[in-house]
Amino acid sequence: MQKDLLNSVVKITKHRDVDSLELSLLSTISEFLSPSEAALYKDLSRFNSAGIEKSASIETDKTGAIKWSSRKMIATPNKELLCCIESACTISLQDKQGNEKRWIPVIIDDQVMGAVYLVVKHLTSTEQVTLNALCRIYENYLTILNESERDKLTGLLNRQTFDRKIKQLLEDQLHSHNSPLEKGVRNKHYDESSWLAMIDIDHFKKVNDTYGHVCGDEVLLTLSQRMQQYFRSSDLIFRFGGEEFVIVFEPTTLLHIATKLAHFQDFISDQKFPFVEELTLSIGFARMSPYDFPISVIENADKALYVAKNNGRNQCVYYGDIINSENENIPPTNDIELF
Ligand SMILES: Nc1nc2c(ncn2[C@@H]2O[C@H](COP(=O)(O)OP(=O)(O)OP(=O)(O)O)[C@@H](O)[C@H]2O)c(=O)[nH]1
Incomplete structure (x- = not known):
């Protein structure tokens, strides 16, 4: 024993x-x-x-x-x-x-x-x-x-765990995707998939420059807490870089995820934050299927985020809406800073 x-x-x-x-x-x-x-x-x-x-x-x-x-x-x-x-x-x-x-x-x-x-x-x-x-x-x-x-400041998942968590999630999805039980269910939910959103605070540098780095940290912490309040516990929230966050959502429809993210932007601009009068977010999001490489999904969401920033910020852009639209704002892949 x-x-x-x-x-x-x-x-x-x-x-x-x-x-x-x-x-x-x-x-x-x-x-x-x-x-x-x-x-x-x-x-x-x-x-x-x-x-x-x-x-x-x-x-x-x-x-x-x-x-x-x-x-x-x-x-x-x-x-x-x-x-x-x-x-x-x-x-x-x-x-x-x-x-x-x-x-x-x-x-x-x-x-x-x-x-x-x-x-x-x-x-x-x-x-x-x-x-x-x-x-x-x-x-x-x-x-x-x-x-x-976890990230020390915000308590969110950190970037180092991203690959492992996503690999695990995609494997689970592939498993249920191929199970006979799920095949029946899938016919009903053929338009559902996972989603990855990249969220970036607008003009965050100004917050640091005006109030100092410690105050900037407090804003980041408050935003992280609001995210945890707003999204489901099953959604994976990562702090990806300084003022950049990535959220991976459970399978749902495009309409649902687009509405949810748009409401989140409104929710954040209605919230009180320390020091700053108003905080706005730019969001890019992309579909994530079990057959995708996580790195490509991040690239897609990042391109959509780039468009959101270039179109004046405080916007939520879906990658699927920009791929066929010959948008000059999309940078070539090499220009995107990934890791
Ligand atoms: N307080 C604080 N600031 C951070 C941290 N990590 C990164 N930053 C700051 O985040 C700012 C990011 O600035 P930029 O990349 O220029 O972006 P921005 O000012 O938000 O502008 P846009 O993204 O284009 O709207 C910089 O000032 C970084 O110093 C952190 O952990 N704490």
């Missing part, structure tokens, strides 16, 4: 991204404690009003078959989960069938980030020690991964 446990810990800490770490934690809990259910909840209310997300879960049926479920928002979290998150304490209760339900808080830098949940018949004291140790290992390793994946 000890040897197996140590090997599992080695496996957990081998991961280089948060999603795989979560899956690895749940499968280790499942292997050593045999819960009928185990899940990981994340409290997203620090970022947006969205609330609590079940980021991964695993269920074992009577035959021992394991079923994984992917992330989803929890519309009405139960009171024990909320109590665990609010109090930062482990909550445990016994149901009528004699199963124990347990919620263990996940705490990072003195803040409760979410909770590990499991349903078990009974936990011996050794198993309780194992469970707590696994949760603490998860917390410690999550802290390290968060530091390497």
